[in-house]
Amino acid sequence: MKISIIVGNPKPASRTRTIAEGLVDRLVDAAEHDVTVVDLADHAGQIFAWPSEELSELGRTVAESDLIVVASPTYKATYTGLLKGFLDRYAADALHGAVAIPVMTGADLTHSMGPDVNLRPLLVELGASVPTRSLYFVTSHMDRLDEVLDEWVAANRSALGGVLPADRGLASAGR
Amino acid sequence: MKISIIVGNPKPASRTRTIAEGLVDRLVDAAEHDVTVVDLADHAGQIFAWPSEELSELGRTVAESDLIVVASPTYKATYTGLLKGFLDRYAADALHGAVAIPVMTGADLTHSMGPDVNLRPLLVELGASVPTRSLYFVTSHMDRLDEVLDEWVAANRSALGGVLPADRGLASAGR
Amino acid sequence: MKISIIVGNPKPASRTRTIAEGLVDRLVDAAEHDVTVVDLADHAGQIFAWPSEELSELGRTVAESDLIVVASPTYKATYTGLLKGFLDRYAADALHGAVAIPVMTGADLTHSMGPDVNLRPLLVELGASVPTRSLYFVTSHMDRLDEVLDEWVAANRSALGGVLPADRGLASAGR
Amino acid sequence: MKISIIVGNPKPASRTRTIAEGLVDRLVDAAEHDVTVVDLADHAGQIFAWPSEELSELGRTVAESDLIVVASPTYKATYTGLLKGFLDRYAADALHGAVAIPVMTGADLTHSMGPDVNLRPLLVELGASVPTRSLYFVTSHMDRLDEVLDEWVAANRSALGGVLPADRGLASAGR
Numbered sequence: 001m002k003i004s005i006i007v008g009n010p011k012p013a014s015r016t017r018t019i020a021e022g023l024v025d026r027l028v029d030a031a032e033h034d035v036t037v038v039d040l041a042d043h044a045g046q047i048f049a050w051p052s053e054e055l056s057e058l059g060r061t062v063a064e065s066d067l068i069v070v071a072s073p074t075y076k077a078t079y080t081g082l083l084k085g086f087l088d089r090y091a092a093d094a095l096h097g098a099v100a101i102p103v104m105t106g107a108d109l110t111h112s113m114g115p116d117v118n119l120r121p122l123l124v125e126l127g128a129s130v131p132t133r134s135l136y137f138v139t140s141h142m143d144r145l146d147e148v149l150d151e152w153v154a155a156n157r158s159a160l161g162g163v164l165p166a167d168r169g170l171a172s173a174g175r
Numbered sequence: 176m177k178i179s180i181i182v183g184n185p186k187p188a189s190r191t192r193t194i195a196e197g198l199v200d201r202l203v204d205a206a207e208h209d210v211t212v213v214d215l216a217d218h219a220g221q222i223f224a225w226p227s228e229e230l231s232e233l234g235r236t237v238a239e240s241d242l243i244v245v246a247s248p249t250y251k252a253t254y255t256g257l258l259k260g261f262l263d264r265y266a267a268d269a270l271h272g273a274v275a276i277p278v279m280t281g282a283d284l285t286h287s288m289g290p291d292v293n294l295r296p297l298l299v300e301l302g303a304s305v306p307t308r309s310l311y312f313v314t315s316h317m318d319r320l321d322e323v324l325d326e327w328v329a330a331n332r333s334a335l336g337g338v339l340p341a342d343r344g345l346a347s348a349g350r
Numbered sequence: 351m352k353i354s355i356i357v358g359n360p361k362p363a364s365r366t367r368t369i370a371e372g373l374v375d376r377l378v379d380a381a382e383h384d385v386t387v388v389d390l391a392d393h394a395g396q397i398f399a400w401p402s403e404e405l406s407e408l409g410r411t412v413a414e415s416d417l418i419v420v421a422s423p424t425y426k427a428t429y430t431g432l433l434k435g436f437l438d439r440y441a442a443d444a445l446h447g448a449v450a451i452p453v454m455t456g457a458d459l460t461h462s463m464g465p466d467v468n469l470r471p472l473l474v475e476l477g478a479s480v481p482t483r484s485l486y487f488v489t490s491h492m493d494r495l496d497e498v499l500d501e502w503v504a505a506n507r508s509a510l511g512g513v514l515p516a517d518r519g520l521a522s523a524g525r
Numbered sequence: 526m527k528i529s530i531i532v533g534n535p536k537p538a539s540r541t542r543t544i545a546e547g548l549v550d551r552l553v554d555a556a557e558h559d560v561t562v563v564d565l566a567d568h569a570g571q572i573f574a575w576p577s578e579e580l581s582e583l584g585r586t587v588a589e590s591d592l593i594v595v596a597s598p599t600y601k602a603t604y605t606g607l608l609k610g611f612l613d614r615y616a617a618d619a620l621h622g623a624v625a626i627p628v629m630t631g632a633d634l635t636h637s638m639g640p641d642v643n644l645r646p647l648l649v650e651l652g653a654s655v656p657t658r659s660l661y662f663v664t665s666h667m668d669r670l671d672e673v674l675d676e677w678v679a680a681n682r683s684a685l686g687g688v689l690p691a692d693r694g695l696a697s698a699g700r
Contacts, residue, residue: 223432250434256431259429259430263426283634284634288639511686
């Protein structure tokens with residue numbers, strides 16, 4: 001199973017990335033799968049470059065994934081321009097066949113609706129299937145990250161249905 | 176498999192209903208399943224009544240469905256107040272466990288984004304899984320209904336995945 | 351100056367109404383203007399009735415207003431079906447020429463974006479000018495209502511510009 | 526009066542720019558005002574650079590404007606990442622005091638709702654007043670540009686109210 005994590009934070013190694021990785025860890029046994037993390041902070045200088053072999057390669061890897069976690073901090077009540085710039089490089093429907101999970105982080109609850117009203121429609125427009133709720137995480141709650149992720153997975157695992165491999169029960173049973 | 180169709184048109188037996196029923200016909204062999212059509216035009220006088228045994232019963236039937244097609248004409252760029260009034264009667268997360276497909280009809284392409292930016296988030300808020308694209312249908316194209324529905328089903332069947340019964344291949348093969 | 355307040359709460363005399371009335375009190379000296387309150391809880395049984403002289407009359411009064419405060423509790427992350435049902439009765443662009451202020455109330459900050467992403471576009475679609483920010487009010491803060499309204503008015507008065515009568519400075523100076 | 530036009534098209538000298546400039550020409554006599562065009566295609570390499578004196582200077586100029594026309598082609602049903610990247614550089618409420626007009630261009634009517642549901646809330650979040658309807662322009666209608674802009678200005682001039690200078694009547698009278 002191929003999994004990609006796209007992190008739209010202009011700062012590398014962000015909490016947004018930690019949260020997205022934590023989510024994937026709860027869904028599958030990462031060691032047994034092919035997980036690619038695209039931390040866009042490392043590629044910001046190329047986002048508007050045409051052509052860019054570096055970004056084309058990343059784009060292909062993501063598009064071939066079975067599961068894509070798309071994570072962004074909240075900037076102006078929605079996802080970042082960095083994330084949008086990366087996704088804008090795709091042609092229409094380029095993510096068809098993939099399942100995507102929208103994840104956004106924010107300083108408080110004010111922008112809780114951001115992932116469902118902004119990021120989700122963007123992923124649907126790109127052709128991805130978005131069967132679960134979004135995950136919105138308040139960054140001041142990092143000490144409760146495990147608990148929040150466990151709750152999200154419990155509530156949304158069934159919606160991911162056949163996407164997850166048969167070992168998914170084991171992956172979480174080990175926790 | 177239990178299937179519900181909610182039709183939010185204040186006029187009964189609308190084209191919106193025809194389209195929603197046509198979609199279900201393409202997804203399953205309706206004769207072999209338990210299909211309930213809730214044409215809200217028939218219940219408009221009860222929408223804001225508390226309590227209403229009639230509406231509570233309808234609400235229960237819909238919430239117990241495996242698949243819910245939620246269809247509305249476009250009023251003011253979004254779903255109708257009639258549909259929202261019906262869905263407002265549910266408690267949070269009441270549709271958890273169901274898969275929902277948002278369907279909207281409009282006079283032209285102007286409000287094509289309506290189902291994805293308005294109806295989809297509403298169904299997600301209610302706890303439903305919305306794994307497919309929405310279907311937006313321009314009512315002046317009724318003569319092309321079969322073609323449009325066939326295209327939609329071809330593009331979205333895989334996202335419905337395990338929701339559909341094993342006979343789904345046969346259901347469409349017969350067409 | 352004609353002012354209307356539409357309250358979309360199915361329960362009459364709601365906090366949502368109190369908040370909307372408090373906002374108008376801060377914008378103008380209500381005693382000197384023609385203020386109509388349409389508490390939709392009092393008309394719920396007529397919302398889907400055609401024709402309805404009662405609702406047509408209310409609709410005309412609102413449409414002739416210079417300023418319309420449109421207030422709704424948050425149901426399923428957006429405005430109520432009761433409010434939408436009332437507004438659905440209008441033809442396209444029926445509120446052209448009026449300035450509208452979107453107001454929503456909620457139990458916590460989770461749905462803060464509701465008025466800006468859902469109610470505002472609805473009012474724009476109806477032809478109203480929506481020059482200010484929306485007001486989202488957390489109902490557990492009723493003891494801080496005066497403070498919140500004063501802050502909102504201070505931040506948004508200039509955007510209302512020429513809409514308010516020349517006495518508006520006096521109206522607030524008296525507080 | 527200070528006016529800024531922000532063009533979010535990654536290609537310079539785009540039709541999107543032409544349309545935005547045409548709109549400003551209809552609203553004021555450009556020769557008598559201070560009009561700045563920020564064609565983001567010319568600054569794409571700096572969008573994610575920190576610090577960037579070039580972008581800070583542009584940002585200041587825009588934020589000091591009385592009127593800002595924000596124009597973007599439609600990418601994935603919404604504004605471009607290039608535009609969002611530029612606007613992300615602002616602090617919250619940085620455009621307070623300015624009036625903004627959302628403009629989007631698209632290949633057909635499919636994404637007509639884009640400016641009202643996506644670009645408008647972004648500008649409101651930045652603190653701008655957005656009193657008019659958005660302008661969505663189908664680029665295959667470039668031969669009808671004058672007509673479309675004239676209609677838009679006729680319908681929205683009153684909502685711009687006191688923003689426009691007293692000579693605005695003359696500006697349009699000359700056409």
